[in-house]
Amino acid sequence: MNDAALALSTFAYGPQTLAAALGAPLVLMLACASARLRRFGPAYLVVAPLFALAACVLASDSGPLVLDQMIYPIVLVLDPPGALLLGVTSLLWLAAGIFAASSMRDETESGAFVAFWLATLVGNIGVFMAADVASFYLFFALVSLPAYGLIVAQARMADSAGGLYVSVALLGEAFLILAFALLASATPDHSLLISDGVDALPASPWRDATIGLLIAGFGTKIGLLPLHVWMPSTYRAAPVAAAAVLSGGAVNAGVIGLVRFFPWGHAVPVWGEALVVLGMSAAFYGVAIGLTQRNPKTMLAYSSISQMGLVAATLGAGLVAGNKGAAAGAALYAAHHGLAKGGLFLAVGVLSGCGTLRMRRLTPFVGLLALSLAGLPFSGGVIAKLAIKQPLGDGLLGALSTLSAIATTLLMLHFLRRVAALAEPRVSNPGWALITPMFAMIAASIMAPTAYYFAIENHRLVSLDAALFWESLWPILVGALIAAAARRWLERLPALPEGDVGAFAARPFGLFARGGAAADRGEIILRRWPVAAGALMVVAIMISGMGVLKP
Amino acid sequence: MTLSFGFDLSLAVLTLAVAGYAIGARESFASVVAFISYGVLLALVWVRLSAVDVALTEAAIGSGVTGALLIGAAAKVGEGAVDAPRSVRGAGRLLTALFCIATTLGIATAFLSLPEKAPTLAPLAAEHLPSTGLGNPVTAVLLSYRAIDTLLESVVLVFAVVGVWTFASDRDWGGRPESPGKDRPEQPLTFLGQILPPLGILVGVHLVWTGATEPGGAFQGGTVLAAAWILVMAAGLRKPPSIEGAWLRFALIGGPALFLGVGVAGFALAKAFLAYPEGHSKAFILVIEAALTFSIAIALGLLALGAPGRKGHP
Amino acid sequence: MNAVTLAGLAGAALIGMGLFGLVTHSHILRKIVAFNVIGSGVFLLFGAVARRGAASGLNADPVPQALVITGIVVAFSATALAVALLLRYFKEVGSPFLADDPGAGASQPDHERP
Amino acid sequence: MIASTLSQLSMRAEDALLPVAIALPVGAMLLALCLGGRWTERIAVAFMPIGVSIAGAVAYVVWRDQRPLVYFIGGWAPPLGVAIRADGVAAAMLLTSALIASAAGLFACDVFRVKPGEKENRAHLGFWTLLLAIWAALNCVFVGWDLFSIYVGLEMLTFAAVPLVCLKGQKETFVAAMRYLLFALLGSVLYLLGATLVYAAYGSLDIGILAQKIQPEAAAWIALGAMTAGLLAKTALFPLHIWLPPAHAGAAPPASAILSALVVKGSFFVVVRLWLTLAPVQMSEAPAELLAILGSVAIFAGSVLALRQERLKLMIAYSTVAQIGYLFLMFPLAIGQHPWASAAWSGGALQAISHAFAKAAMFLSAGLIVDVVGHDRLSGLRGLGRLAPQPVLIFALAGMSLMGLPPSGGFNAKWLLMSASVQSGHWALALVMAVGGLLTAAYLYRVIAPALAPAENAPAESASTPTPKASSRGAALSLALALAAILLGFAPPELASLLAVGAPAATIERIE
Known part of the structure; x- marks a missing residue:
């Protein structure tokens, strides 16, 4: 197995495979412009991610693909964390693509949806491959902005959700372009390679500003406190398949960003500690707010905030200690989260259309997926927890990590109860085209992290280790006990507004509107002839005066 | 003060006065008429500046045809409504005046600061004249x-x-x-x-x-x-x-x-x-x-x- | 002080006077007259410059003189354009005064289809 | 004597390119006016490929030789004669204006037509002759290397642009044109005043000669102050934008595209010449900061006002006010011999070019949208994406470039300017660009979001009256412009090396 992987990894056509992985969805997206080709749109959703899936095997650690016929040459390469995240992400896109293709009804409206889907896919694939700042920014923008079209595709009430999403995404873009400009300016020859920028970062005069902007920029993507406000309404408003790829795939663009751009090996205590505090707060805050929610999709969103908080805390701990292992651990954790969370969203889609009987049969499998997030023994979750154990250490952070597993169990069990409440005695059950992708994700979330762990770390069957088995089981048991005990109480929790603090942040917009009215009045004055002509003279006098009146 | 300078000075003062009337007159028709006479005076100034070509152009176009055009427009447009908006009053008017004075002073400063020996293309122009x-x-x-x-x-x-x-x-x-x-x-x-x-x-x-x-x-x-x-x-x-x-x-x-x-x-x-x-x-x-x-x-x-x-x- | 300096200073004064008229009058024809006064002030200044450049047996530098002739024609074209536009403006608006902008949106045409 | 001057000229065919670039559009305009009727349009359309080829040839020659193309008119060398000159940026602007004028012109074939049984009409003759006139004027300004020739070019530009505003013949357009004409004329006369003072002090109008001679002294300062103020009035840099929004919003779409994309760039280009080529560094430093401050204010004020508009075309016009501000951010970054100066120079040029393409595409797509929905109220655009997907796509693509999102020319420009501002320590400018991008996104969102949203009662509207389809040729042309703005993001390194030809910074740094 290992030898085969090794042989494949030096596959001679690696760079070309990378090009195919990006090119396929791009070409299919352009095909959507033609009315004749648009009819096959649903099929594109299934075909497009296949090339990326192939690439993560064939092109891993192969040579780079360099396209230097542009002002900014594009350099694409697939390193191990990139390949891991690309693999799970393209798997998720494939499953969600099948789900979306099967649930697509309206032919006329599907064209735009497919185009937005494929554009987001291009960004999501590219972001794991980009080795230079310019193309990374391009792919990051692609994975962020076209998703707007996915979010507003379905719900009429989605307007505000889409607006919030795109505002935060653009804010992230603004943070990132500043960070990247700083990063590139600090390299001796203004190289645009990410590796050059990161190498020069510790000695950069703008080190702290750069890292702060990076955290803020990628924080918008992973929903770092307090930039998480967009997540709940976005995932709730988006169609199930879109929510699956956004929560499981697009969010990893933020993770890979932090992994790629942090100067691993150099301790940056201040920002590292800030990240740890924000991340750990989010880990519990997400659960706390999530428990009060009614909508299962919103609950999953809050679970994402909590899980990404753990990822951020892991990366922060690594940054404090200058620990390179944190990046790999966080990537593995995020990979598992992506599979599980994507699967859970698909599950919501499946279960919400189920009759009572079918629901009863399917719920245990969904429960497996849900508890995998908390680190259920034999699931991929154990591997994920194991991966962040070392960077977090045995101290306070380790304890908090265990505590968060209890909290996650609580939230997930509550989630299952809420989902079960959706069941109605109905005749029509979802077809196998919808159920299969969900099962595929369940299988993948259990097997993929384990397989990867063995391939990379060459470990024996860790999950059979008795100590580890117990260590991962007891938090789940505790969580389950609490859930059972506090069941009534949980049901009666008041529903907090979706988006929590974000709901209160709308107030400044009123102020802005008032400022806008003042701007209107000012404009009317400025555009009066005497004022404008006077301003013209003032400009002339000012420029002339700069020299004439100089002492 | 020589006689010729005296003439130039009075011509300049007269020109400025007529221009001032063209700007400040109450009625637009009067303003246009003043502008035409201003053009004629200006043509004289050009003659005094040894620029007969320009004087001819100014008299013909600057004063003549422009004047005809403006007179025609003034006849068609008239004074407009009685309660014509006077766009700048009071402090604004004063401020505008200050800006304009500053502009004039600036230009005058620039003109007076010019080098004693004026840069000129006259020698070059004269040198190549035969070839044309x-x-x-x-x-x-x-x-x-x-x-x-x-x-x-x-x-x-x-x-x-x-x-x-x-x-x-x-x-x-x-x-x-x-x-x-x-x-x-x-x-x-x-x-x-x-x-x-x-x-x-x-x-x-x-x-x-x-x-x-x-x-x-x-x-x-x-x-x-x-x-x-x-x-x-x-x-x-x-x-x-x-x-x-x-x-x-x-x-x-x-x-x-x-x-x-x-x-x-x-x-x-x-x-x-x-x-x-x-x-x-x-x-x-x-x-x-x-x-x-x-x-x-x-x-x-x-x-x-x-x-x-x-x-x-x- | 000589005739040339006098002409230059008169030019400067004309520019200031014209600017004042251009800013303070709201009657468009008065603005056009003021614009012409500024223009002639600039030309006069240029004429003074030309006269300063007398050399090689020429009474003045011919280059600025030629440019002034060009300038006068351009200024006349501008005046003709402005007067023609004024006449149409007067026909449409019914007033020879430059409207103070009634806000950006208010005056915009509605492109409704009939 | 003339013979000796002539013998110095090497007789190469490409030397004739620059005078031909001025002579041909002038000749075409005269011919179009003389023949009149349907011939006006035919001549203009026939001229388009020729004009584009000439501009392309100029750009190619400048790029190939890596030095500016210079021509002495009539064989007379400055200071007595007049030189015209195209450096990299001028060549790029020539090509940009040729392409946009052609695209907007072809778009206008559907807008300004001679109806059957009619010999010619006002808008038809006006548009086509004025299009050629603007083309000629822009070429004069871009290759101008003599302050007075540039003055004549700028006047040609104004005289052609003002009538273009009111071809539709509505009352509001005449009001807008009146304000535009008066303010532009004030700008012209201030520019001429400056040129006069420059000649008085240095005895030449040639930019190259003046760059050697000019000193930071009273005459030069007052001259440059007057010229700059005059040019800013014509460029409509905030707060001198009195005329722009109603004029650009009121004109017919192809006219708006030309006015917003190209005409304001002409006078901007001359400001660049004045402060980055003509004035010595010790003079430019302080005014450059002032220009950047005005530019920053323009970005904020223009964007906020764009956010406040209720009409699509007015919003786009205010977006131009804001985007003009971006152009002026380059000044403090591009002066001097600093390593970042050439990046800022290329960034500024790229900003001008990509804004031209994007804004032209945006005005044309607005025209298509008005054709489909019958109005341009922002509140009535809900569900437009289903009704007319093409114009929305074009609008969004053009918007990407305006926002500076990759891949687009706007992004490349923003990246170059931002890197330059970080390296030169102009932090505030980097922040202005970042926030400006967000504000741009905010006002464009007001169009794109309702357009993508499902229509509230679309069936009722679309069923009752068959909505006229946006013309497919118009859509293709505006899509081509929008794609050009996007594809500038994939521009080859050759573009950077073209823009660097004749850049004022001596050490030309290759852009990675």
């Missing part, structure tokens, strides 16, 4: 050294004519501009219209011809011709032309087009754009000037007539 075959250095600048400016300027006139026409109403397109005179011109005007144009044509041709050696040239000559044409129309002897007329269009663009054509021919004949074959400069320049004069006369006349109107009316 011309006697008047101003004409040499206009039609040889900086011919591109003159070419583009004659084109600017055409642009302006198109611009003026597009301010017409859609339904008036293809019509004729309003006649500058009354419907039934008075006897003396008709008489003038019969007598003066031939004289004007003579003067105009003379100005172009002498422009090569003496002050004068296409613009001055063209203005005189234009004035003669307008007078003919004002006297009711000729109708203003229809703007769709093929001959009118041709006459309008003929001068600039010929100038441009000669310029392009310069690539072949003289190895440069807007250069003339060696030894034949004067002949070429005279031909261009003749064509330009005619087209300028047409363009100035059309600009003075304004946008077309009254389609289908006599």
Whole structure:
């Protein structure tokens, strides 16, 4: 197995495979412009991610693909964390693509949806491959902005959700372009390679500003406190398949960003500690707010905030200690989260259309997926927890990590109860085209992290280790006990507004509107002839005066 | 203070005073009349500055045709409503005045700070004058050294004519501009219209011809011709032309087009754009000037007539 | 102080006076007159410059003189354009005064289809 | 004597390119006016490929030789004669204006037509002759190397642009044109005043000669102050934008595209010449900061006002006010011999070019949208994406470039300017660009979001009256412009090396 992987990894056509992985969805997206080709749109959703899936095997650690016929040459390469995240992400896109293709009804409206889907896919694939700042920014923008079209595709009430999403995404873009400009300016020859920028970062005069902007920029993507406000309404408003790829795939663009751009090996205590505090707060805050929610999709969103908080805390701990292992651990954790969370969203889609009987049969499998997030023994979750154990250490952070597993169990069990409440005695059950992708994700979330762990770390069957088995089981048991005990109480929790603090942040917009009215009045004055002509003279006098009146 | 400086000083004061009246007059009609007299005074100032070419142009175009244009507009537009908005009052007016004084002082400072020995292109212009075959250095600048400016300027006139026409109403397109005179011109005007144009044509041709050696040239000559044409129309002897007329269009663009054509021919004949074959400069320049004069006369006349109107009316 | 300096200073004064008229008057024809006064002030200044440049037996530098002739013609074209536009403006608006902008949106045409 | 001057000229065919670039559009305009009727349009359309080829040839020659193309008109060398010159940026602007004028012109074939049975009409003759006139004027300004020739070019530009505003013949357009004309004329006369003072002090109008001679002294300062103020009035840099929004919003779409994309760039280009080529560094430093401050204010004020508009075309016009501000951010970054100066120079040029393409595409797509929905109220655009997907796509693509999102020319420009501002320590400018991008996104969102949203009662509207389809040729042309703005993001390194030809910074740094 290992030898085969090794042989494949030096596959001679690696760079070309990378090009195919990006090119396929791009070409299919352009095909959507033609009315004749648009009819096959649903099929594109299934075909497009296949090339990326192939690439993560064939092109891993192969040579780079360099396209230097542009002002900014594009350099694409697939390193191990990139390949891991690309693999799970393209798997998720494939499953969600099948789900979306099967649930697509309206032919006329599907064209735009497919185009937005494929554009987001291009960004999501590219972001794991980009080795230079310019193309990374391009792919990051692609994975962020076209998703707007996915979010507003379905719900009429989605307007505000889409607006919030795109505002935060653009804010992230603004943070990132500043960070990247700083990063590139600090390299001796203004190289645009990410590796050059990161190498020069510790000695950069703008080190702290750069890292702060990076955290803020990628924080918008992973929903770092307090930039998480967009997540709940976005995932709730988006169609199930879109929510699956956004929560499981697009969010990893933020993770890979932090992994790629942090100067691993150099301790940056201040920002590292800030990240740890924000991340750990989010880990519990997400659960706390999530428990009060009614909508299962919103609950999953809050679970994402909590899980990404753990990822951020892991990366922060690594940054404090200058620990390179944190990046790999966080990537593995995020990979598992992506599979599980994507699967859970698909599950919501499946279960919400189920009759009572079918629901009863399917719920245990969904429960497996849900508890995998908390680190259920034999699931991929154990591997994920194991991966962040070392960077977090045995101290306070380790304890908090265990505590968060209890909290996650609580939230997930509550989630299952809420989902079960959706069941109605109905005749029509979802077809196998919808159920299969969900099962595929369940299988993948259990097997993929384990397989990867063995391939990379060459470990024996860790999950059979008795100590580890117990260590991962007891938090789940505790969580389950609490859930059972506090069941009534949980049901009666008041529903907090979706988006929590974000709901209160709308107030400044009123102020802005008032400022806008003042701007209107000012404009009317400025555009009066005497004022404008006077301003013209003032400009002339000012420029002339700069020299004439100089002492 | 010498006598001549005394004259210059009083001329300057008078010019400024008339200009001030043109700016400050209560009624727009008075302001326009003041502006015309200001133009005449200014022409005198130009003569005092040894710029007879400019003085001719200023008198003909700056004061004459512009004045006619403005008088016509003032007659049509009038003073507007009684409660006319006075856009700047009180403090704003004071502030504007301060800015304007600052501007004037700034320009005066710049002018007074100029080097004692003025930089000049006069020696260069004089040195190359023989090779152009011309006697008047101003004409040499206009039609040889900086011919591109003159070419583009004659084109600017055409642009302006198109611009003026597009301010017409859609339904008036293809019509004729309003006649500058009354419907039934008075006897003396008709008489003038019969007598003066031939004289004007003579003067105009003379100005172009002498422009090569003496002050004068296409613009001055063209203005005189234009004035003669307008007078003919004002006297009711000729109708203003229809703007769709093929001959009118041709006459309008003929001068600039010929100038441009000669310029392009310069690539072949003289190895440069807007250069003339060696030894034949004067002949070429005279031909261009003749064509330009005619087209300028047409363009100035059309600009003075304004946008077309009254389609289908006599 | 000589005639040339006098002409230059008069030019500067004319520019200031014209600017004042251009800013304070709201009657468009008065603005056009003021614009012409500024223009002639600039030309006069240029004429003074030309006269300063007398050399090589020429009474003045011919280059600025030629440029002034070009400038006068351009200024006339501008005036003709402005007057033609004024006449149409007067026909449409019914007033010879430059409207103070009634807000950005208010005056915009509605492109409703009939 | 003339012979000696002539012999210095090497006789190469490409030397003739620059004078031809001025002579041909002038000649075409004269011919179009003379023949009139349907011939006006035919001549203009026939001229388009020729004009584009000439501009392309100029750009190619400048790029190939890696030095500016210079021509002495009539063989007379400055200071007595007039030189015209195209450096990399001028060549790029020539090509940009040729392409956009052609695209907007072809778009206008459907807008300005001679109806059957009609010989010619006002808007038809006006548009086509004025299009050629603007083309000629822009070429004069871009290759102008003599302050007075540039003055004549700028006047040609104004005289052609003002009538273009009111071809539709509505009352509001005449009001807008009146304000535009008066303010532009004030700008012209201030520019001429400056040129006069420059000649008075240095005895030349040639930019190259003046760059050697000019000193930081009273005459030069006052001259440059007057010229700059005049040019800013014509460029409509905030707060001198009095005329722009109603004029650009009121004109017909192809006219708006030309006015917003190209005409304001002409006078901007001359400001660049004045402060980055003509004035010495010790003079430019302080005014450059002032220009950047005005530019920053323009970005904020223009964007906020764009956010406040209720009409699509007015919003786009205010977006131009904001985007003009971006152009002025380059000044403090591009002066001097600093390593970042050439990046800022290329960034500024790229900003001008990509804004031209994007804004032209945006005005044309607005025209298509108005054709489909019959109005341009922002409140009535809900569900437009289903009704007319093409114009929305074009609008969004153009918007990407305006926002500076990759891949687009706007992004490349923003990246170059931002790197330059970080390296030169102009932090505030980097922040202005970042926040400006967000504000741009905010006002564009007001169009794109309702367009993508499902229509509230679309069936009722679309069923009752068959909505006229946006013309497919118009859509293709505006899509081509929008794609050009996007594809500038994939521009080859050759573009950077073209823009660097003749850049004022001596050490030309290759852009990675």
